[in-house]
Every structure is written in structure tokens, then in C-alpha cells.
Amino acid sequence: MHSDSVRLKLSELLDANARFDLAARGTTNHCPMALVALAEMGASPDRLQAFFDMWEREYALSAPPVDATISRNDWKRHVGEREAFGALRLCFLDWIVDAGAVPVITAVLQAVPFAPATQAFHSLIRLAYGIEAGHAGEIAAGLASLISSHLPIDVSLDKNPRAESADAGFDHAARALSGTVFAGSSITARLRAVASDVRFGTAVLAPPASAALLDDLARATIAAYWRKPDFTLLHTVTATRAARIVFAELHDSLVEQLLPGLWVALSAAYAMIGRPANTETSFPNIAVNWSELCQMAVASDDDHVIKMTYTCLCEDRRQPSPLYLASAARLFEPSKA
Structure with missing residues (x-):
């Protein structure tokens, strides 16, 4: 965020967002999340207002009265x-x-x-x-x-073998439920179907013994998303960064209690969508830089493009990988997500 005027406008619009319901037309209320990402990527007060107005006009539902x-x-x-x-x-x-x-x-x-996994990680x-x-x-x-x-997602990991790595654990869950089509018209409905499948309890391994599990999860999720640009996998990338932000506010002992729940939820997402292609990671020639991608994201009205670009930017700053720039750039190609 680059100026007091942006901070003030963001705060004003986040306050105004309280009049919107948790749900939106065909989705959930992404407006406040997108506004924060836009502000952090350099959006002006006028651009924040324009996005808010678009959301209110096209997607927002009025919050019911609280009685x-x-x-x-x-x-x-x-x-x-x-x-x-x-x-x-x-x-x-x-x-x-x-x-x-x-x-x-x-x-x-x-x-x-x-x-x-609540609200598809939102x-x-x-x-x-x-x-x-x-x-x-x-x-x-x-x-x-x-x-x-x-x-x-109620799974006991006490008797399950430990995954050697985040990638191996996610792959094990996907293999175990391979070929299963989970019913539901939304990510949440399909995650609920995974959670109720008795096979998932043994499909999910205990998380790898790592002192830096969140970093391992970040590497695994962006690598999987690059191999298979699935909409659910996009949410595993943004959810992992979200967990990092939340966990940074908490005592280490509480984080230790919460990490298995994150692991299980991400494993459920992988079980739901199946294995990404097991191919060599290769990168196209990326003709844009982060500054240009942020400008493109700020101009977009696609809330998922906005949030994913911002997530990739932040994670690349923290733990650099060419996958982040490549994945963000691919968002702006035709028919990509």
C-alpha cells in the first residue's frame, strides 16, 4: 500500500462491505479479499472504488438483518x-x-x-x-x-504412515482415490464428499516431519498448480499463504495443533482433483516482470486472478521460485486460470 489515501479508501470500502452477505451471486463474497490485494499491488483509491462498485452491481447480495x-x-x-x-x-x-x-x-x-476447507478455503x-x-x-x-x-474433515492420523514429503503425501491421497468422481456443483460440496468417503481416512498420510512444513506445502502447491492449472489447486496455493499469515499471529504450540488440519484439508483437495501430470517442470519464456503483472492484475475485475497474482508475488518474495512468476503470467493467457 503506497499512500494514506489508499489506506483510507481501503478501510472505507472494507467497512462498507459489511452490508454484503457472506454469499454472492454464484460464488462467495470475494470483494474484501480482492480489495486488499489490489491495494497492496498499487491500486489507486479510484480503482478500489471502481472494483467495489462493480462487485456491488454484479455479484453482491445484501446481508440479511441481524435480529x-x-x-x-x-x-x-x-x-x-x-x-x-x-x-x-x-x-x-x-x-x-x-x-x-x-x-x-x-x-x-x-x-x-x-x-x-470451510467455504472452499475462503x-x-x-x-x-x-x-x-x-x-x-x-x-x-x-x-x-x-x-x-x-x-x-475428521481424520485420525495417529496410525497412518508418515509422508516422506508434501509432494509424496498429496500424491498418495490422489492415487488412493484415483478415478473417483465426487458429486457436487462446488468445491465445497466435492470436498464434503471426499471427507465422507471412508477410503480417505487411510488415503491421507501423516504430514512429513519437517520443521518448515508451511514452506514445504508452499513449494508443493505451486508446483502442482503449475503442472495442472486446476481451479481447486489454485485455492491450495492461496490457502497455504493464508495459513502462513494466520499462524504468524499465534503461539507455536497452537500452530503445531493446527498444522495437521491444514495438511488434511489440502490432501482432500488433491484427492478430489486427482494427480497433476508427473512431467518435467519446464518454463516458457516469460516476457513480463512483476511490475507489469501487478499492473495487469490491478486492471482486472477477476477476483481470483487478482488474489492469485498477489499470492504469487508475496510467496516469490519470501521463497523465490520461477514457478510463481510463470503461474501468475499464465493467468492472463486466454482460457487460463
């Missing part, structure tokens, strides 16, 4: 209640104003099974963007989404 009050001592009774999103958001927002964001995030994640991603923007309302919305749409 009930949920107390901070009572929110756990509403896990999995989609209609409680608005009341949960207000509950968490009030709590954050009183106690600060990190204590509330910690309390919520400690209290319920970690479910990063609940976790929205929470991360809220943290990145320092916006209490969006942090509250991310937590409310995680709780109201809660999609845990």
Missing part, C-alpha cells in the same frame, strides 16, 4: 449455522474491540476443530486478508465464516 445477539460466551453453540454469520461477525467484532484481534483469533481456533483466506489489512471487521468476518460454515 439475534450472540454473546462471546455462547458463540460455540452456533458452529455450522450458516444463518448465524451476521450475528457471529458482530459478536467477534465486539470482542476484538475489547480484547484485541490476536486473543480472539486464538480463543476461537483453540475452541473448535480447525477447518481450513474463510481462512478472508481471515488472513483481514489480518493483513489490520481491519477488525474483516477479521471478525473471517472468523464468523469459519464458524458458521464450519467444514471439518
Whole structure:
């Protein structure tokens, strides 16, 4: 974010986004996440406003009125209640104003099974963007989404062999359920179908013994996405970065408890879409640089293109790989995602 005017406009629009429902026409509410990514890639206040106006006109659904009050001592009774999103958001927002964001995030994640697959990973991603923007309302919305749409994948890893690497673990899950067509018109529905398949409990291995598991997951997810530019795999890349942002706010002992849940959710995504092609990684001649790609993303109205470009930019800065620039550049080719 390059100026106070951008920060002020972003905050104004994130506040205004509270009038939108968790769902949108044919999708979920990507607007606040895309706005943060746009701002970080250099969008002007006018461009942020234009994207918000486009989203409101073409995708947004009005949030239903919140008629009930949920107390901070009572929110756990509403896990999995989609209609409680608005009341949960207000509950968490009030709590954050009183106690600060990190204590509330910690309390919520400690209290319920970690479910990063919720809303096709968008609940976790929205929470991360809220943290990145320092916006209490969006942090509250991310937590409310995680709780109201809660999609845990209940798998015990205690007796399962340990994966030698992230790539090997994902490949094992994909092989075990190879050929299965999971019913559902959305990523969430198909992830739910994977979670209910009794074979998945043995298909998913325990995560590799690595002191840098998130880095291993980041390498594995971008490599798989490069080999197979599947829409679900795109979400594994953005979700892994989101987990990094959220986990950075938490105590190491809590992160250690949450990591297996992330591993299981990502493994479910791989089991759902099947194995990416096992081919040599080769790269085309990339004729654009990051500055040009960011300009192209800022001009786009495609929320997934915006967020994926930003994710690739940030991950490449942290752990450089030609896969990030190549994957981001491919987003702007015809018929690519």
C-alpha cells in the first residue's frame, strides 16, 4: 500500500462491505479479499472504488438483518449455522474491540476443530486478508465464516504412515482415490464428499516431519498448480499463504495443533482433483516482470486472478521460485486460470 489515501479508501470500502452477505451471486463474497490485494499491488483509491462498485452491481447480495445477539460466551453453540454469520461477525467484532484481534483469533481456533476447507478455503483466506489489512471487521468476518460454515474433515492420523514429503503425501491421497468422481456443483460440496468417503481416512498420510512444513506445502502447491492449472489447486496455493499469515499471529504450540488440519484439508483437495501430470517442470519464456503483472492484475475485475497474482508475488518474495512468476503470467493467457 503506497499512500494514506489508499489506506483510507481501503478501510472505507472494507467497512462498507459489511452490508454484503457472506454469499454472492454464484460464488462467495470475494470483494474484501480482492480489495486488499489490489491495494497492496498499487491500486489507486479510484480503482478500489471502481472494483467495489462493480462487485456491488454484479455479484453482491445484501446481508440479511441481524435480529439475534450472540454473546462471546455462547458463540460455540452456533458452529455450522450458516444463518448465524451476521450475528457471529458482530459478536467477534465486539470482542476484538475489547480484547484485541490476536486473543480472539486464538480463543476461537483453540475452541473448535480447525477447518481450513470451510467455504472452499475462503474463510481462512478472508481471515488472513483481514489480518493483513489490520481491519477488525474483516477479521471478525473471517472468523464468523469459519464458524458458521464450519467444514471439518475428521481424520485420525495417529496410525497412518508418515509422508516422506508434501509432494509424496498429496500424491498418495490422489492415487488412493484415483478415478473417483465426487458429486457436487462446488468445491465445497466435492470436498464434503471426499471427507465422507471412508477410503480417505487411510488415503491421507501423516504430514512429513519437517520443521518448515508451511514452506514445504508452499513449494508443493505451486508446483502442482503449475503442472495442472486446476481451479481447486489454485485455492491450495492461496490457502497455504493464508495459513502462513494466520499462524504468524499465534503461539507455536497452537500452530503445531493446527498444522495437521491444514495438511488434511489440502490432501482432500488433491484427492478430489486427482494427480497433476508427473512431467518435467519446464518454463516458457516469460516476457513480463512483476511490475507489469501487478499492473495487469490491478486492471482486472477477476477476483481470483487478482488474489492469485498477489499470492504469487508475496510467496516469490519470501521463497523465490520461477514457478510463481510463470503461474501468475499464465493467468492472463486466454482460457487460463
